[in-house]
Amino acid sequence: xxxxxxxxxxxxxxxxxxxxxxxxxxxxxxxxxxxxxxxxxxxxxxxxxxxx
Numbered sequence: 001x002x003x004x005x006x007x008x009x010x011x012x013x014x015x016x017x018x019x020x021x022x023x024x025x026x027x028x029x030x031x032x033x034x035x036x037x038x039x040x041x042x043x044x045x046x047x048x049x050x051x052x
Contacts, residue, residue: 016040 013020017040023032 010022012022017038019036019038020033021036023034025031
């Protein structure tokens with residue numbers, strides 16, 4: 001698979017519902033990922049119904 005360096009950053013993972021981004025390495029050497037969710041439902045403000 002070619003020359004791959006384990007310390008190279010991973011590209012962002014994008015799907016229809018979320019995006020993952022690689023976080024920096026912590027003191028123990030663990031690399032985490034941050035998930036950003038995409039809002040796919042719209043929230044409509046509540047309106048009181050008309051009185052008869």
